Amino acid sequence: MRVARRRPEPSTFEFHKPTSGEQLIHFEHLTKAFGPKHVYDDVELDVRAGETLVVMGGSGTGKSVLLKCLIGLLRPDTGRIVFQGHELTHFTEDQFIPVRRHVAMVFQGSALFDSLTVGENVAYPLREHFPEMSEDELRKRVAEKLALVNLPGTEHLMPSDLSGGMKKRVGLARAIATDAEVILWDEPTTGLDPVTTQSINELINSMKTKLGVTSIVVTHDMVSAFAVGDRLAMLANRRIVQVGTREEIRRSTVPEVRAFLDARRAELVPGGAS
């Protein structure tokens, strides 16, 4: 007898405004390997609407991979990623496009298009997702988003004219241009001085209070993690070893978490792909 192998048919993605605290994203039994290198063995993680969840972990533990899997830039080998009831795992590239309108990513190195001005960079997702938008409306929206990240009037500058902190802000303005409800932050404070780090932390917090967005922040910067995170998750040994509030993590007895917090037994946090 032939057994038909059925693959779940991906549904068309539609975002609905979640109530605060409801489960928004669910990573289930995720595995991922790059060739012989196993990054995840069995990752389980929930993200709730309106919260800022920080994923901590050493360099090369696969923190960025988690974010990229969520918006389809990378595909998990097995497991499921469920976003508002939609299983994204089998989504095609085209089906991910509406997801990416609602889930925006701020890249580690900002990833601004260096051949475009700041204004054109921020306008880029608007042109893609709203091709019918008029140039006047576009300019208005760009100015509004740049003002929101404290960079008003910088539309004409080129990315090469900006400092590291300013690039992060423009990256954020570009990410929130389409009014995304979820923002993914990939190492937002890496390579920044303490003052700029503080301002980026304030920006992450202000996104939650001003816009009510849900954020997932991956970082190995403990100061930032505790400054912005409502909950913190520790990624080590190819899985999430603990998820908890700031206080729960601070008092953790999980060896990998303790080692990371104390920065004494760094050898317990294994290397791997980022």
Added chain:
Amino acid sequence: MTPEVEAGVAAPPEEQGVVARAKVRLESLGSLARMTGQVFSRAVRPPYDWGTLIYHTESLGVRSLPIALLTATFAGLVISLQFGYFLGRFGVQYTVGRVVVLTLFRELAPVLTALTVGARIGSGMAAELGAMTVTEQVDAIRALGADPLRKLVVPRVLACLLVMPVLTVFADVVGLVGGALVVKLQYALPLDLFFQGALDAVLLEDFVSGVFKGAVFGVIIGLVGCFKGLTVEGGTEGVGRATTQTVAVTSVAVCLADFFITKLTLYL
């Protein structure tokens, strides 16, 4: 020989290396073939980004014209010098125009243009897209809801497809003028004899065959350059590797394609 090898459990390291490398090359070839299909399927479907296409066509064409003309001039000079001398040995030096025009139109103009200009254009594309890949700009394009193949690859490949035949025609003309100069100055043959011989010998299909080769070589250069750029691994070092690989791969691919197109056009 180790017991593992005898038992067929594991191959020796050098054999593993060969097998692994062959597998990587095959996978890479498969990915390039898949990308080729995706690029052409996007190229024929709207929306069309005319502005970007015109920008790339203009910038590739204008920037490549000097090197294409220089190469073609010297190609014309050299083959005219060589053929003039050797045809003189057989007492048929007056046929030099016929030989030069056929050699240039059918072979040298498209191939030399592809090898010199192609190396330049292809490596430039690999470096540009490679830098975008390692700085996550390509990921950013996808994350912002756009398609990197449509945004980055389609206009570049189409620009190469348009530019290379035009450069080939320029190379034909300039090479022929170079050849005529040598015939006049070195062998003191009348120019009208050279050009009349050339016109008598050349058929439309000779001209079209060279231009067609230019178009095919253009597609190869564009695809290989973009593919190498988009598949860069290993940071800036990887970008350097991709650019040199692009030159090597496009050169080999152009020579291979030249053989098969020649075979095809000679017997059609």
